[in-house]
Amino acid sequence: MTLPTPLQHWLHNARAQRIAVFACMLLYAVSPVPDFWITQLNYIALYSLVILGLVLLTGIGGLTSFGQAAFVGIGAYTSAYLTVNMGWSPWLTVFAGLFITAVSALVVGWITLRMSGHYLPLATIAWGLSLYYLMGNLDALGKYDGIQGVPPIMLGSWDISQGRSFFVLAWGLVLLGVFALLNLLDSRTGRAIRAMRASVLMAEAMGVDTLRHKIGIFLIAALFASVSGWLFAHFQRTVNPSPFGLKMGIEYLFMAVLGGVGYVWGAIGGAVLTKLLEDQLQVLLPKLLGTSGSYEVIVFGIVLVLVLKYLPDGMWSLVGRWLPKPERVDDWQRAALLPERSKPALGETVLEVTDIRKQFGGLTAVKDISFHIKAGQIVGLIGPNGAGKSTTFNLVSGVLGLTSGTVKFRGETISGLPSREIANRGMSRTFQHVKMIPEMTVLENVALGAQLRGNQSALSSMLRLDRAEEQSLLREAARQLARIGMGHALHEQAGNLAMGPQRLMEIARALCSDPSLLLLDEPAAGLRHKEKQALIGVLRQLRSEGMSILLVEHDMDLVMDVTDHIVVMEFGTKLMDGTPEQVQQSPQVRAAYLGMEH
Amino acid sequence: MDSTIFSILLLDGITNGAVYALLGLATVLVFSVTRVIFIPQGEFVAYGALTLAIFQTGQVPGTVWLLLIMALLPPAIISLVSLWAAPQNLPLLVQAGLTVAIVTSFGPLVYRLAYQSLADASSLVLLIVSVGVHFAMTGLGLLFFGAEGFRNPSFWDMRVNLGGLAIKGQAIIIFMVSLALIVLLWQFFARTLHGKALQATAVNRLGARLMGISTIGAGQATFAMAALIGALSGLLIGPTTTVFYDSGFLIGLKGFVAAVMGGLQSYPLAAVGAIFVGLVEAFGSFWASAFKEVIVFTLVLPILLWRSMADGHAEEH
Numbered sequence: 001m002t003l004p005t006p007l008q009h010w011l012h013n014a015r016a017q018r019i020a021v022f023a024c025m026l027l028y029a030v031s032p033v034p035d036f037w038i039t040q041l042n043y044i045a046l047y048s049l050v051i052l053g054l055v056l057l058t059g060i061g062g063l064t065s066f067g068q069a070a071f072v073g074i075g076a077y078t079s080a081y082l083t084v085n086m087g088w089s090p091w092l093t094v095f096a097g098l099f100i101t102a103v104s105a106l107v108v109g110w111i112t113l114r115m116s117g118h119y120l121p122l123a124t125i126a127w128g129l130s131l132y133y134l135m136g137n138l139d140a141l142g143k144y145d146g147i148q149g150v151p152p153i154m155l156g157s158w159d160i161s162q163g164r165s166f167f168v169l170a171w172g173l174v175l176l177g178v179f180a181l182l183n184l185l186d187s188r189t190g191r192a193i194r195a196m197r198a199s200v201l202m203a204e205a206m207g208v209d210t211l212r213h214k215i216g217i218f219l220i221a222a223l224f225a226s227v228s229g230w231l232f233a234h235f236q237r238t239v240n241p242s243p244f245g246l247k248m249g250i251e252y253l254f255m256a257v258l259g260g261v262g263y264v265w266g267a268i269g270g271a272v273l274t275k276l277l278e279d280q281l282q283v284l285l286p287k288l289l290g291t292s293g294s295y296e297v298i299v300f301g302i303v304l305v306l307v308l309k310y311l312p313d314g315m316w317s318l319v320g321r322w323l324p325k326p327e328r329v330d331d332w333q334r335a336a337l338l339p340e341r342s343k344p345a346l347g348e349t350v351l352e353v354t355d356i357r358k359q360f361g362g363l364t365a366v367k368d369i370s371f372h373i374k375a376g377q378i379v380g381l382i383g384p385n386g387a388g389k390s391t392t393f394n395l396v397s398g399v400l401g402l403t404s405g406t407v408k409f410r411g412e413t414i415s416g417l418p419s420r421e422i423a424n425r426g427m428s429r430t431f432q433h434v435k436m437i438p439e440m441t442v443l444e445n446v447a448l449g450a451q452l453r454g455n456q457s458a459l460s461s462m463l464r465l466d467r468a469e470e471q472s473l474l475r476e477a478a479r480q481l482a483r484i485g486m487g488h489a490l491h492e493q494a495g496n497l498a499m500g501p502q503r504l505m506e507i508a509r510a511l512c513s514d515p516s517l518l519l520l521d522e523p524a525a526g527l528r529h530k531e532k533q534a535l536i537g538v539l540r541q542l543r544s545e546g547m548s549i550l551l552v553e554h555d556m557d558l559v560m561d562v563t564d565h566i567v568v569m570e571f572g573t574k575l576m577d578g579t580p581e582q583v584q585q586s587p588q589v590r591a592a593y594l595g596m597e598h
Numbered sequence: 599m600d601s602t603i604f605s606i607l608l609l610d611g612i613t614n615g616a617v618y619a620l621l622g623l624a625t626v627l628v629f630s631v632t633r634v635i636f637i638p639q640g641e642f643v644a645y646g647a648l649t650l651a652i653f654q655t656g657q658v659p660g661t662v663w664l665l666l667i668m669a670l671l672p673p674a675i676i677s678l679v680s681l682w683a684a685p686q687n688l689p690l691l692v693q694a695g696l697t698v699a700i701v702t703s704f705g706p707l708v709y710r711l712a713y714q715s716l717a718d719a720s721s722l723v724l725l726i727v728s729v730g731v732h733f734a735m736t737g738l739g740l741l742f743f744g745a746e747g748f749r750n751p752s753f754w755d756m757r758v759n760l761g762g763l764a765i766k767g768q769a770i771i772i773f774m775v776s777l778a779l780i781v782l783l784w785q786f787f788a789r790t791l792h793g794k795a796l797q798a799t800a801v802n803r804l805g806a807r808l809m810g811i812s813t814i815g816a817g818q819a820t821f822a823m824a825a826l827i828g829a830l831s832g833l834l835i836g837p838t839t840t841v842f843y844d845s846g847f848l849i850g851l852k853g854f855v856a857a858v859m860g861g862l863q864s865y866p867l868a869a870v871g872a873i874f875v876g877l878v879e880a881f882g883s884f885w886a887s888a889f890k891e892v893i894v895f896t897l898v899l900p901i902l903l904w905r906s907m908a909d910g911h912a913e914e915h
Contacts, residue, residue: 064722066729111899114906118635118721122858125637125851126898129891137888250729257726293740301734305712305727312723 018179025171029164038167040279042235044271045170049228051256051267052177053221058253059261060185061217062197066249067108067124070131071222073244074101075229077135080147080239090153090161094230098223105222109215120218128246135241146240153234161234170231174268177224180462181264187461187470188447188454193217194437195448201399202435207423207452207513216458247297254304260314269316277303328441328491332478335471338453340514341426343546344375344410350517350548351427356395356405356415358388365391367572368405373517373565378539378549380559382583383569384593389552390432392569393521396550397429398422410516424452428515430506432522432552438495442486442505445494447477449512480508484538500531507538517548524555536562560584568592605763607880613769613838615876616776617831621853622860622868623783624827629862630800631820633721634713637728640850641735642828644843646701647836648739649829651748653693658684660742661700668707676700690751698829705825706818708735713821714814717803732847739843747845750836772834779827780869796820852879852894859901871901 029038050068058064078097082088088096112123136144152161153169160169184190195203196210203210233239251274259270281296289295307314344350351373358366366388373379381389394400396407398419407415414422423429428449436445450473456466481487484504489497494505503523510518524532532555539562542549553559559566560580568575568583570592576583583589621639628636645661652659658681666677676699683696712731716723754767787793799806799816807813828850835841835849852875859871875894882893 058722062720062722064725108899111903111906115902118725118862119858119902121725122635122854123898123902126855126895129848129851130893130895133889133891133895137892250733253726253729254733289741291741291744293745295737295741297733298737298741301730301732301737304730304733308719308723308727308730309715 014182018175022175025175026168029167029171035163038164040275042167042170044268044275045167045174046228046232046235047252047255047271047275048174048268049170049177049231050225050252051259051271052174052181052264053224054252054256055261055264055267056181056184056193056217057221058256059263059266060190060197061193061214063113063214063218064121064253065124065218065221066121066246066253067128067131068221068225068252069244069246069249070124070128071101071105071225072229072232072248073131073135073239073241074104075226076233076239076244077141077147077229079230080150080233081141083151083234084147084149090151090230090234094227097226097230101222101226102219105219106215109218113211113214113218124249125246128249132241132245135244142240144241146238148238150233150237150239152237161231161237166231166235170235173227173231177227178264178268183464184458184462185264187458187466188451188456188473189213189216189458189461191437191440191444191448192451194440198437199435201419202431204419205397205399205423205429205431206448206509207420209420220458251300254300256314257304258307258314260316260320262313263316263320265320266314266316269319270314273315274300328443332471332475335468335475338450338472338476338514341516344516344548346376346546348375349373350375350410351396351550352408353392353396354406354408356392356407357403358391358395358400359403365572366395369567369569369574371567371574371577373548373550375516375548376543376546377564378543378551378562380563380566380580381550381552381569382554382556382559382566383575386571387569388572389569390521391572393429393519393550393552397427397519420452423513426514426516427519428510428513428517429519430503430510430521430523432525434499434502434506436494436502436505436509438493440494441490442481442492442494442497443474443477443490445505446481446508446512447473449480449509450476450514452513477508477512480511481505483511483541484508485534498531499526500528500534503527503531504535504538511542515547517550518542519550519552521552522554523551524553524558532558602763603884607884608877609763609765609769611877611880612873613772613876614835614879615873616772617835617849618853618856618875619869619872620776620779620827620831620834621850622856622872623780623865624824625850625854625857626860626862626865626868627783628820628824629857631796632709632713632717632724632817634724635721635728635862636824637725637854638708638732638735638850639824639828639853640846640848641732641739642701642704642825642846643832643835643849644739644743644841644846645704645735646697646829646832647750647841647845648743648748648832648843649700650694650697650833650836651750651841652743653684653697654690654748654750656685656687659700660738661704664738664742665700665703665707668711676703690753694753694833697833698826701829701832702822702826705821705823708825709817709821714817717813717817736844736847739846743843745843747840747842748836749840750833752837753833768834768837772838775830775834779830783823783865792819848891852876855894855898855901858898859905861905 050072054068075097078100079090079093082093082096083090108123108127112119135141141147152159160166192203192208192213195206195208196213200210255270255274256267258273260266278296281299285295286292349372354370355368356366357368369392381392383389395402398417402415406413409425409427414425454469454473456469460466478490481490484507486501486504486508524535527535536558551563563580566580566583567577568589575588575592576586624639625636628634649659649661662677662680666674680696680700708731712727716727752768753771756767758765787797795811796816798811799813803813856872856875857868860867878897879890879894883890
């Protein structure tokens with residue numbers, strides 16, 4: 001059976017889906033369901049808000065935190081303390097809670113996220129514990145008894161912190177959170193976060209400040225938790241430390257993993273499943289074991305391990321495949337073109353590398369290499385394995401720091417700058433091993449290259465105020481894909497592409513940043529004959545459009561075919577440079593590649 | 599504070615620090631060989647202390663039954679021996695030996711059931727698995743030992759008075775055992791082929807496998823050592839404090855703080871860190887006893903800050 005076409009369109013329309021979900025929520029609130037289920041769902045809403053943050057942090061960003069319960073606690077205690085002792089209105093205290101949460105999250109994040117990923121969870125464990133004991137021992141916060149008599153949230157003279165009105169408030173906030181997160185994920189910032197998880201190196205090369213984004217998602221996750229705490233304090237009308245301990249922090253992560261930590265809707269599914277499971281187990285297990293106690297943690301622990309083993313994407317991965325997917329509509333045809341930077345005149349020196357050297361301990365990997373590239377030139381960097389080509393490439397693009405020497409780009413010294421700053425000046429690169437985000441479409445992967453040409457913040461993306469710029473970015477991505485002959489594959493999932501198109505996609509991504517110089521790291525590696533021919537065509541076309549290219553490549557046919565000038569390296573030093581003909585006739589080069597008769 | 603109180607606190611801090619050092623070493627060991635951040639390390643401590651405590655009452659500890667259900671031949675023999683031994687009220691040292699055997703057997707079992715098939719997963723996944731194992735082990739601890747706490751008898755009821763400072767026999771045992779274990783571990787890694795195989799696995803799993811080292815075997819051996827260290831730590835602290843089924847978590851985490859000081863990779867730094875944690879805890883409990891835990895765990899933040907300054911940018915590629 002097929003549905004009528006207008007209805008199908010409607011089902012696939014993201015905005016229509018959201019309105020429908022919201023309406024269902026309101027309908028549920030006024031329907032004659034028993035109050036028991038309203039209360040259950042109120043708790044689930046509180047959990048869901050926290051887990052939404054974990055979806056962003058863990059599922060999308062690849063970081064994790066066991067301290068979310070502590071942030072819930074900050075939100076709850078701030079509001080309880082200020083309303084009870086200072087007489088503030090709950091409508092003000094929510095912001096006070098958000099402020100304190102933000103400051104703590106920034107401190108914890110700034111300290112731990114500069115190091116490798118496993119320090120954040122460790123720090124949040126310690127942080128969650130110390131906050132728990134702090135809440136339990138401060139006289140001002142009522143020690144382990146907590147603060148009683150927290151006033152309700154009033155809307156005029158209407159108490160909206162209980163029953164069905166609380167249901168609408170809490171679920172309204174959850175749905176707003178869901179929509180904000182979905183908006184964020186489908187934006188410039190969302191792509192940057194996914195890129196950061198796929199490869200820090202690639203994200204930085206595309207101009208993403210990865211540290212800032214890591215701290216940012218940790219902050220957003222903490223703020224979601226803080227709002228949940230605010231709701232919790234006024235729903236329970238009392239706060240004490242126990243719901244904010246480390247055990248609860250771990251349980252939030254459990255819910256997220258069970259539901260599917262990579263999916264926004266999985267967060268809610270996980271909260272529902274956990275709450276139902278917990279209620280059942282708390283009755284069943286003591287009966288089964290003959291003694292009372294919170295034995296459900298045994299089952300939780302085992303379920304968690306089993307889910308990670310057999311269903312790593314959580315329960316939602318089973319549900320999600322049956323749901324209609326919102327399709328990206330080609331709405332960027334009329335979008336404004338992005339401004340382009342001034343290009344160097346033909347023949348102007350674009351890149352000037354002078355005596356660069358890199359030492360790793362006692363080993364000199366690159367020794368005093370000099371060369372330059374003029375606008376509209378393709379320069380090849382060749383040499384046998386281990387000659388130092390990739391190191392040179394990384395020194396130019398800022399991935400590695402120089403030991404000595406200078407790199408000048410369009411007259412400006414760029415040596416010592418981080419790779420994202422160099423990208424910002426108009427140098428863009430591809431990778432020897434393709435680095436992409438396999439679960440995003442080709443178009444979105446390429447749009448990542450235009451990261452530095454947009455400036456909309458995460459907040460404006462969440463509020464959908466970034467659409468004009470977003471359309472411009474997508475239009476640019478589509479234009480670059482058409483330029484290299486991949487205009488037909490915009491909506492293909494990048495992970496499904498063959499090697500050749502993947503490499504072309506990387507070139508399109510690099511082009512998207514509007515570069516004056518393109519650095520290509522072995523673009524022909526692993527390509528078949530036809531794909532190589534296509535690549536040669538693209539390179540020639542780019543040169544005819546005035547692009548300068550530095551090419552590291554092993555495929556001699558390709559190098560001799562397209563380059564204007566070649567630099568040959570051996571054992572970290574420059575063997576010679578010259579035109580392809582000169583290089584081909586050089587006995588030194590032959591000796592380097594084939595060995596010499598003695 | 600006079601010098602007597604000072605020396606009492608000092609002794610106290612170093613005694614606890616010695617146990618944290620053992621746990622910190624176990625944490626570093628497990629992380630470097632298997633990339634698992636082993637949060638449940640402290641559970642072995644509680645299992646050790648409480649298994650002995652139940653033996654002391656002449657009953658069969660629940661851990662024995664679990665071992666019997668889960669295990670293959672060698673652990674099953676330990677179980678059967680324990681079943682026979684429990685009602686006999688054997689000497690303390692024999693019971694202690696049995697306890698160590700029981701708890702150590704859990705190490706490889708935990709690895710096999712929870713981690714082995716996920717050995718190549720990301721360290722984020724392994725960390726979340728650890729949390730699951732922690733949940734399960736705490737719950738099982740409650741089931742085996744009940745909610746009641748136990749304090750074990752001292753292994754050595756001696757007291758020496760050194761100018762007003764009473765040194766207990768148990769404290770001396772703690773030092774000796776900790777020191778002996780550290781030296782043993784060091785010798786194991788420096789001198790034996792098995793130790794070097796574990797080190798090789800820590801450096802490069804694939805490379806180790808190509809050299810014929812079983813990474814599964816390495817994982818199981820590592821977990822056995824971690825469990826052994828945990829069980830011994832449990833026996834060591836059992837007489838000094840009342841242990842509950844969930845006490846291990848906090849104790850283990852203090853070892854963790856120490857391990858973090860060593861960047862999860864340096865054994866000597868972890869040991870130094872552990873003594874530091876023990877001292878901070880002892881003096882913290884004197885000046886602000888209610889905030890003892892707050893102080894110890896907040897310590898992680900400045901430690902991490904210091905490490906990040908020392909390491910510079912450690913980027914993952």
